[in-house]
Structure formats: structure tokens, C-alpha cells
Amino acid sequence: MPRFLLAATLLLLFVLEGTLVQVFLPDKWGLSLMTVPRFALVGTILVSMFLGRREGLYYGLALGFLQDVLYGQVIGLYMITMMVASYFAGLIVLLFQRGFGMVFVTCSLILFAHEWLLYSLHLLLTKAPVDVQWMLNWQILPTVVLNMLSALVIYSPIKRLCESVMFKRDLPLE
Template identity: 25%
Template sequence: MKQFILSFIALVFFVFESIFAQLFAGDTFGDDKILVPHFMMIFIFFLTMYGSRKMGMLYGAILGLTYDVVYTEILGIYMFLLPFLAYLISKCMKILQNNILIACLTAFVFTAVLELVIFQMNTILSFADMPFGEFAKRRLLPTLLLNLAFIIVSCYPLKRIFEKLDLQGDAE
């Protein structure tokens, strides 16, 4: 039952991210700003922090592959990057205090890392020819602000859900 609930929540985040991107695409917030929701990734980050590393990495790989197939031109980048970031988050949370503020800050930092690595991979593979300064102004900052707002809104409900599901005992 826990796996069904967790899979359903992951699906909701995956679909919600797509719907949000479709609704707010274009010049809704300004013609030169690019907003990229990373709601599914934030779900994986909180799953890793409050659930288990094993579940975070597993869902990261599965949802990353799904994301690659549906949305990206580079197959495998999210499939490998999300489990890797989940692993790094689990290691960071062993060092840092595990309170809600630190968890939000960690999710924010790893969202920035995700966005920067994706940009760098797109630049290396010549899918993007935007200079870093323009990328930071047009995409990175608006994306980080959007995802920070989502982190603030969703951190406590996600924490409660993962604690209630008690994934620590099942996965490790």
C-alpha cells in the first residue's frame, strides 16, 4: 500500500509539473523569462531526506528516465543525475541538521545544481548556445524563484506524508 501511495504522489508531481509548464509557458511572466518547474525533482529530494536514500534513488532513476523520454533531447541525463543528486542529498543530510529549514535550503541548492548541470550538458552537446550571463538572468534566477516558492509551499506536507508512510524501516 505504501508503494502505491508513493507512486501515485510521484505521478501527481510528474503531471502537475507538465501542466504548470504548459499553463505558464511563453510570456506569462515576461517575454524574456524562462520558468522551468522542477516539482518532480523536489519530490525526489524530500523523499530522500524524509523517506530513505534507497527509495529516493530508485524513484530518481525511474522518474528521471520517464522525464528523459517525454521531455528531453538527451536520453539518460535525468536518469543518472537524479539518483546521483539523491545520493548526495542523503550524504549531506547526515552531516547537516535534519530540520525543515535546512531541508528547504538543501533542496533549493540541489535544484540550482540540477539546473546548472543541465545547462552545462546542453552547452557541451551544442543544444544551447546561450551565454552563462544570459542564462542566469533569463532562466536560472526565475527558475530558482519559482522552485523556491514551491519548496516553501510543499516542504511541510511532503515531510508529513513521508514520515507517515515510514519508509525508513522498509528500505534500509
């Protein structure tokens, strides 16, 4: 049951980033900042930090494929980048303790690397390149900040769900 709740929570984060949150983004209010909510990616990064890189890889694969099918122009782009981001988050956590500060710093670095990798792959696959300085200042950094704020909000629930998955014991009914 805890594993089902974890998967349902990540799926809920995926649905929220594509529906309800779109109303509150700065570009809808006329600001020139472009933010892209990646709550499901933040969730998979946190899962891979708490449950291991293989678990994060699987969730990154599934949610990245959903992202590609529903929103992407190229099938496989988000799937690969979310898998890589989740896997490296699980690798980094092997070197350090899982304190809140380390999780916060690692999550922000992984989110930045994910956005940069997405930009690089889009630049490679599309004809019209976007200026690097504009992309960094007006999309990548605001996106990382928005997603780090969401990481602060979902850190505790995801941690509790991951702990319940780790420590689940099947007790016989009496």
C-alpha cells in the same frame, strides 16, 4: 499503501509540471524570464532527505527516465541529473538535522546544482552554446525560485507521506 501514495504523489507532481502549470509560467505572459517547473525533482529531493539517499535515487531514476522519454532530446540526461541530485540531497542530510531551514537551504542548493549540471551537459552535447550570464539570470535563478516556492507548498504533505512510510506497521486483521 503509504509507499503507493508516495509514488502516486510524485507521479502527480510530474504530470502537473508538464500540463496544468505550463499555463501560468512567466514566458507565456510575455515576460523574458524562462522558468522550468521541476516539481517531481523537488519531491524526490524531499523524499531522499526524509527516507534516505537510496530511496531518492530510485525515485530520481524512475522520474528522470520518464522526463527523458516524454520531454528530453537525449535519453539518460535527466535520469542521471535527477539521480545525482536526489542522491546528494540524501548525503547532505546525513550531516545535518532535518529542520525546515536546513531542508529549504539544501533543496535550493541542490536545485541550483541540478540546473547548472543540466546546462553544462547541454553545452557539452549541443552545438549552439547559450551565454552563461543570460542562462544564469534569465533561466537558472528564476527556475530555482519557482521550484523553491513549490517546495514550500509540498514540504508538509511529502513529509507526512514519508513519515507514514517510515512508521508503517502491518497489523493483523482481527
